[in-house]
Amino acid sequence: MGKKILLEHAEVPGIQGYEVYREKGGYRSVEKALKTMSAEQVVEEVKTSGVRGRGGAGFPAGMKWSFLAKPEGVPRYLVCNADESEPGTFKDRYLMSKIPHLLIEGMITASYALGANTSYIYIRGEYYYLIGILEKAIEEAYANGWLGKNILGTDFSHDLYVHPGAGAYICGEETALLESLEGKRGNPRMKPPFPAVKGLYDCPTVVNNVETIAAVVPIINDGGEAYANIGIGRSTGTKLISASGHIKKPGVYEVEMGLPVEEFIYSDEYCGGILNDKKLKAVVAGGSSVPILPADLILTTANGEPRLMSYESLSDGGFQTGTMLGSGGFIVMDETTNIAKNLYNFTRFYHHESCGQCSPCREGTAWMEKILHKVLAGKGSMEDIDLLWDIQTKIDGNTICPLGEAASWPVASAIRHFRQDFEELVKNPAGLDETRYYYHCNNINPEVA
Amino acid sequence: MAKVIIDGIEVEVEDGTTILQAARSIGGEVTPPAMCYYTKLEGSGGYCRTCLVEVSKGSEKDPRPMPKLVPSCRTMVQDGMEVKNTTSERALEARKGVVEMLLVNHPLDCPVCDQAGECDLQDLSYDHGGYNTRSEFERRTFEKQDIGDKIQLHMTRCILCYRCVKVADQITDGRVHGVINRGDAAEISTYIKNAVDNDFSGNMIDVCPVGALTDKTFRFKSRVWFTKPMLAHRDCDKCSGKTTIWFKGDDVLRVTGRKDEWNEVEEFICNTCRFDKKKVSDWTIEGPKEVSRSSVISANKYKNLEKPKEFKLNDIKRLDS
Ligand SMILES: Cc1cc2nc3c(=O)[nH]c(=O)nc-3n(C[C@H](O)[C@H](O)[C@H](O)COP(=O)(O)O)c2cc1C
Ligand code: SF4
Ligand code: FES
Numbered sequence: 001m002g003k004k005i006l007l008e009h010a011e012v013p014g015i016q017g018y019e020v021y022r023e024k025g026g027y028r029s030v031e032k033a034l035k036t037m038s039a040e041q042v043v044e045e046v047k048t049s050g051v052r053g054r055g056g057a058g059f060p061a062g063m064k065w066s067f068l069a070k071p072e073g074v075p076r077y078l079v080c081n082a083d084e085s086e087p088g089t090f091k092d093r094y095l096m097s098k099i100p101h102l103l104i105e106g107m108i109t110a111s112y113a114l115g116a117n118t119s120y121i122y123i124r125g126e127y128y129y130l131i132g133i134l135e136k137a138i139e140e141a142y143a144n145g146w147l148g149k150n151i152l153g154t155d156f157s158h159d160l161y162v163h164p165g166a167g168a169y170i171c172g173e174e175t176a177l178l179e180s181l182e183g184k185r186g187n188p189r190m191k192p193p194f195p196a197v198k199g200l201y202d203c204p205t206v207v208n209n210v211e212t213i214a215a216v217v218p219i220i221n222d223g224g225e226a227y228a229n230i231g232i233g234r235s236t237g238t239k240l241i242s243a244s245g246h247i248k249k250p251g252v253y254e255v256e257m258g259l260p261v262e263e264f265i266y267s268d269e270y271c272g273g274i275l276n277d278k279k280l281k282a283v284v285a286g287g288s289s290v291p292i293l294p295a296d297l298i299l300t301t302a303n304g305e306p307r308l309m310s311y312e313s314l315s316d317g318g319f320q321t322g323t324m325l326g327s328g329g330f331i332v333m334d335e336t337t338n339i340a341k342n343l344y345n346f347t348r349f350y351h352h353e354s355c356g357q358c359s360p361c362r363e364g365t366a367w368m369e370k371i372l373h374k375v376l377a378g379k380g381s382m383e384d385i386d387l388l389w390d391i392q393t394k395i396d397g398n399t400i401c402p403l404g405e406a407a408s409w410p411v412a413s414a415i416r417h418f419r420q421d422f423e424e425l426v427k428n429p430a431g432l433d434e435t436r437y438y439y440h441c442n443n444i445n446p447e448v449a
Numbered sequence: 450m451a452k453v454i455i456d457g458i459e460v461e462v463e464d465g466t467t468i469l470q471a472a473r474s475i476g477g478e479v480t481p482p483a484m485c486y487y488t489k490l491e492g493s494g495g496y497c498r499t500c501l502v503e504v505s506k507g508s509e510k511d512p513r514p515m516p517k518l519v520p521s522c523r524t525m526v527q528d529g530m531e532v533k534n535t536t537s538e539r540a541l542e543a544r545k546g547v548v549e550m551l552l553v554n555h556p557l558d559c560p561v562c563d564q565a566g567e568c569d570l571q572d573l574s575y576d577h578g579g580y581n582t583r584s585e586f587e588r589r590t591f592e593k594q595d596i597g598d599k600i601q602l603h604m605t606r607c608i609l610c611y612r613c614v615k616v617a618d619q620i621t622d623g624r625v626h627g628v629i630n631r632g633d634a635a636e637i638s639t640y641i642k643n644a645v646d647n648d649f650s651g652n653m654i655d656v657c658p659v660g661a662l663t664d665k666t667f668r669f670k671s672r673v674w675f676t677k678p679m680l681a682h683r684d685c686d687k688c689s690g691k692t693t694i695w696f697k698g699d700d701v702l703r704v705t706g707r708k709d710e711w712n713e714v715e716e717f718i719c720n721t722c723r724f725d726k727k728k729v730s731d732w733t734i735e736g737p738k739e740v741s742r743s744s745v746i747s748a749n750k751y752k753n754l755e756k757p758k759e760f761k762l763n764d765i766k767r768l769d770s
Pocket of ligand 3: 482483484485486494495496497498499500501520521522523
């Protein structure tokens, strides 16, 4: 059995409620931090743990915290990114619905470390049923003295709010999130300035993913060292993986960093092998935006080493032969999948979600979807594949926020590793069920659409 | 002060200057084109990505190159920075891509567009675009809309530079929304129409780099290259009253702000001067306005800075095949 430190008690009956959560040792990290540690010591502990951001970019959390500007007389904020909208990623939802107090506890401890007296959980609008669960947990935390004025008799006071988004993936990008939280249109901001200097309401702000903040609880309870001893190399601790696709046991798994990908896919403890015992064709390992890899490259690196569930191992080989851990959305595809058809789905998503601020992303994502739609409708040509590749290079790296890259990488990797799937659709257009694919068009003039 | 090298040319500028402004102080070819940045509008720039450049050396202190191309209009210079604009294959290739993206849905209705001849998108395509389009898909269209009785919004031509949004934001209090919808369905919001009732709203027309916002008092009256710009002024209690007035024969066809060589106005002017003062007797004429940028309006009659590059028929054929 792999080590579980976040979901250890997730299946305990009643753990959603305060009483059981507290019985199982809940809120110890708040007690320990507020009564025995200075804010700086908490930050140091998180640095020692080596925990990296679980929202996708993998930036060391302790380092991000130490960058937070601390000008006199200006409030600081902690914002939890619970906007989880990356296709294939559903781990934050699982954590918040199963064990909501873990997030609330993490928020309080982290806010103490950052000197934030107000914090927000920005939650994806479609997770409306979770808002009630979180608000109930917050209410219980207030009732038991973990939130509010002078917590545990110290001079640390803290208020925590849940704020729902309105259904835009782009509001998961941290600066678009802050705009949205301020009540504005969710357009990503240009950086610099970074949120650590000018974030929410122009004040220094830390934005962290749900899982990152939850990990603060075991880090403070057991010490940063103990956390750093779990995992492998610079990928410390455990990671929640959302497993989906052609596998026998889809679901959310907590894995220790360094678990071989092969074991994750085939062992009964995790995915349980490929559905109907078919052959593995490809895996998108970290949510829809990371490069897709064919079976051989996801199981072993180009050097023949077993591929592991860790930041370093998954990105071994760069984009030529590697991918990224991303947010841990692990999508498995069997031999019956046509990767170009699957790509269409992703591309449609990014087109739909582009905020439209910068021209390469606004126009490029739409153009790529149109081309894929044409190919899927059996009207494509070999040149279309090359054009798709070229458009992707024009977006990649040239946009304000990383959504441009998120839209480019799946296209690039699908063509790089599965060009034959595109060619097959071009050569044998017959047999395609055109009606299953529709061009996502939010166009304005219906006659032109 | 900071010393910067742009395409091999050294220039010294104040700290806090953007790469674009530093390049403009040199002028000529090394200046990246800018479609969304506008010096007078706070927070403008960063959207269109035409001004992307390569920073091959970050600064004297930290000489590492910047991994991605950066928007020169939003990136501050550092002492010792080295920038490549026309000398960077990467930047030129990216710019070509941006031009293509801006044109993918543009109607190319220049023959009936009032902006033709003084259009930044025309100039940009001419200088940095490809010869033909690679998109075969139908273009996006929108209904025309009025913003008040003097300004027309033709969203189909818009490149979403956000300049007019900034004008609206900065001349009226507490207005935030300027764009509705997302992605390629995003459009300039008609909330502007409802909310912008302001003596300076006409400046939206001047800042628009394309023909998306046009002056209804000038619509279809003349091609701009048939009109003659003169510097003029009048006593005005709302603005400086310093304008350019555009003649055809003895008639004043339109009034605009005075634009510099980067096509930005020197001062914003009020709607009274712009829309209501169309008689010669309203104005004190100072003399001809020099159009100092190389566009169609400057190509024939006025001082010609640079002869447009000519290409031969054979070139076109070769590129087409
Ligand atoms: C388009 C886009 C969508 C994103 N969506 C999310 C999201 O849903 N949840 C999340 O935690 N981070 C998301 N991110 C990453 C955030 O910008 C940010 O890096 C993250 O919240 C930082 O937290 P971490 O350091 O704990 O990972 C997204 C980024 C981009 C560019
Ligand atoms: S990359 Fe796309 S989503 Fe991000 S700011 Fe630009 S248009 Fe918006
Ligand atoms: S002018 Fe710099 S991005 Fe538009």
